[in-house]
């Protein structure tokens with residue numbers, strides 16, 4: 001049955017033009033063509049084959065990753081790929097490697113925090129990979145609380161150097177990707193000490209290993225922190241441990257764009273505003289939101305295609321059993337995730353715009369929108385990565401037992417994705433930051449400070465406190481304004497209730513700690529409002545393509561009404577809607593699931609994932625699941641021999657009763 005499209009009937013049901021949807025998903029025709037070209041290039045290259053990685057031991061896996069990273073670099077140079085194309089190539093290679101941190105953290109840190117001279121000194125080396133760098137911030141004893149880092153960088157007046165030191169075990173750098181075995185250099189975060197005075201945490205460029213023999217430089221203890229979750233997943237990465245024993249670096253290796261230490265040992269702020277550093281954070285987090293939509297789309301694509309292939313029960317007079325995708329329970333679990341993947345895509349697209357806007361404003365020394373943009377990206381990072389991580393696991397369950405097989409691709413995807421909830425800011429810690437921002441915005445309402453951007457709705461506090469939904473029929477929930485108002489009223493009331501409860505504490509910080517769980521719920525409501533609003537705004541744009549906009553409208557309503565249904569307690573307890581209106585929303589949701597059903601396969605085809613990138617037999621484009629699952633099983637190393645290693649040693653004596661019976 002090779003070459004047969006087992007999902008052809010499903011594809012024929014689609015009520016929209018999938019090629020146009022592919023462009024909407026990609027963001028532009030250019031982005032689509034680029035992704036399409038590079039993903040096929042990677043898929044057709046045997047070096048990038050990845051179907052065996054989960055059976056490799058750690059050392060083999062690591063070597064395999066080094067080989068792929070080197071091959072990627074070779075192809076990038078041979079083909080003369082630009083930065084955007086090179087990034088795509090590494091993405092589709094789909095195996096975490098030291099290059100992710102080199103390009104994703106080390107180079108941006110130098111660009112963002114280095115002076116022009118420092119950039120001229122280090123970037124040409126990094127850009128040619130003559131040096132390989134990582135980002136060493138987290139320590140064994142300190143993660144979220146960056147101000148608690150213990151590594152020190154003490155200025156030595158005599159030699160014009162900084163002395164890097166790890167004074168305690170807990171100050172050991174712990175986690176940086178690429179550090180363990182490969183990086184030659186690192187951007188190290190350490191407390192700046194001048195004449196016994198602590199100036200807080202700053203970034204320094206430190207060389208870790210010799211460029212001749214790759215051995216650690218004197219005073220440096222360095223290694224890998226060991227196996228992580230899953231079989232392959234992040235184990236292809238050398239997350240590392242690093243200790244400094246009075247290691248000297250020249251003074252000009254402190255990243256000095258924002259603040260500097262002079263030859264005389266004076267600490268001075270440069271004319272560059274320190275807020276610029278936050279701009280980099282907005283940049284990194286908008287990429288994470290975009291990646292959340294990609295990760296979720298992969299899981300949803302696998303679960304949707306397999307749900308159309310898989311049949312259980314319902315056979316009458318010898319007819320086929322029912323496709324599991326036709327069960328309403330399957331739809332109610334799967335379609336909100338499909339809608340979320342699209343919703344996060346558009347939220348990511350908007351964040352990209354926000355980053356450009358913030359950067360332009362910063363260059364014009366306008367910092368007014370930065371705190372809001374910062375809170376917003378922190379919140380969306382938290383929301384989207386949490387939903388994507390949980391969503392991948394839900395997709396595994398949606399695929400039943402076969403979802404638990406490595407060859408489904410889902411265990412690997414889950415294991416490799418979930419740390420996104422922790423790195424670049426623990427998701428709970430980030431929501432608490434959003435909550436702080438919301439509480440501040442509310443406290444300033446009376447002093448005439450108008451909230452900006454995504455918090456502007458708080459400025460309509462009186463109106464939102466009066467709000468009562470006027471929904472009378474299920475279809476009323478399809479009106480964008482009805483949905484947005486309900487979400488605004490819910491978010492505003494939850495935040496205002498927190499602010500009111502906080503005001504009862506004489507010490508606001510005690511109140512914040514005590515009410516932290518309520519505060520993150522309010523922050524979540526705020527972030528969900530942002531995603532719903534951005535999806536609706538996207539639909540107000542001109543979206544070409546036969547039936548494309550209609551499908552997106554259905555998905556947008558599913559996203560919003562599913563959230564409303566899931567958080568019905570919030571909407572009811574804040575008095576935004578009545579129980580009757582809540583059940584009308586649910587009625588509408590059921591009808592939307594039926595509308596999306598015939599389009600489900602085409603909607604996941606629009607992600608344009610190659611079979612290589614999906615890495616899943618259940619999610620194969622052609623739906624030819626069973627023969628391929630069967631074939632794959634035989635490839636397992638355990639099936640290399642009929643009689644397994646160890647049988648004669650341990651099992652045969654047992655069967656032949658040759659073990660000495662003790663007291664049985």
Ligand SMILES: Cc1cc2nc3c(=O)[nH]c(=O)nc-3n(C[C@H](O)[C@H](O)[C@H](O)COP(=O)(O)OP(=O)(O)OC[C@H]3O[C@@H](n4cnc5c(N)ncnc54)[C@H](O)[C@@H]3O)c2cc1C
Nearest residue numbers: 135136137138142143144175176177419422423424426428
């Ligand atoms: C795969 C992976 C790759 C990484 N790569 C790098 C890297 O390249 N470079 C680097 O420097 N670091 C890296 N890290 C480290 C990462 O940045 C930290 O793990 C992250 O910042 C969280 O810090 P933590 O681990 O100390 O968690 P903790 O802060 O100790 O969190 C533990 C728990 O406490 C909770 N918590 C913490 N503070 C608060 C609070 N104020 N209020 C309420 N709850 C709180 C958290 O929600 C969490 O549940 C990586 C981590 C992983 C998993």
